[in-house]
Amino acid sequence: MPRESLPDLTAYDAVLFDLDGVLTPTADVHMHAWKTMFEELFLAWGIEPPYVESDYFDYLDGKKRYDGVASLLRSRDVELPWGDPSDPPEADTVCGIGNRKNEVFARVLRAEGIAPYPGSVALLDKLDAAGVPVAVVSSSKNAEEVLTVAGLRERIPVLMDGVVAERESLPSKPAPDVFVVAARMVGVDPARSAAVEDAHSGVQSASAGGFGLVVGVDRGAGADALIALGADVVVQDLAEFV
Structure with missing residues (x-):
């Protein structure tokens, strides 16, 4: 979309951003963490066939x-007790293994670091200069650490992440609750605010929340699909707003 036809985000009362794929390219770290964790697990348990890259897209992505x-x-004919989210990472339960992945994610993140998208940082700079409040609305329980490692945490006064959502018993995206409650935390009306998302479920969430503008960032989700699900405009990179 030509830059001159894009809405002015500084005209909104606040801008609420998703994290993964919008401010930071975190998907690569998640993929690496899943691969590392399952390779270690399959080797230790003698599970065949070995983990391959397509497993991420077939069984993990978006879930x-x-x-x-x-x-x-289940794709390897392995059934485990579900367990409880409080299970320690060494527990041989579904929840324990999920928590083990979280530890590996943190390990990979600390070892390799992560840099935010330059265009996203430039937009944060522009909004900050204009005095427009911002927030992050992420489903991830790792959002706090991702923002810290990326050097963005001090720039985000309001963080609605998976930890807060679980504590407040808020349903995850595509339900609108996390965006609506985050707007309330900022002290703004969603109808006078903008939301920025790259995922189908996130666009649906912001649209259902009644945001005045829903921006889709097409990192592979498809512009047509994002529009169909409720995005008002779609860009390839947030630098287009700067």
Whole structure:
């Protein structure tokens, strides 16, 4: 979309951003963490066939962490007790293995680091200069650490992540609750605010929440699909708003 035809985000009362795929390229770290964890697990348990890259897209991508674990193990004819989200990472349960992946994710993140998208940082700079409040609305329980490692945590005064959503018993995207409650935390009306998302479920969530503008960032989800699900405009990179 030509830059001159894009809406001015500084005209909104606040801008709420998803994290993975919008501010940071975190998907690569998640893929690496899943691969590392399952390769170690399959080797230790003698599970065949070995983990391959397509397993991520077939069984893990877009699913809640524990559902993804159960789905992938089932593909290898392995059934485990579900357990409880409080299970320690060494527990041989679906939840335990899911929590093990979280530890590997943190290990990979600390070892390799992560840099935010330059265009996203430039937009944050522009909004900050204009005095427009921002927030992050992420399903991830790792959002706090991702923002810290990426050097963005101090720039995000309001964080609605998987930890807060679980504590408040909020349903995950595509339900609108996390975006609506985050707007309330910022102190703004969704109808006068903008939301920025790259995922189908996130666009649906912001649209259902009644946001005045829903921006889709096409990192592979498809512009037509994002529009169909409720995005008002779609860009390839947030630098287009700067």
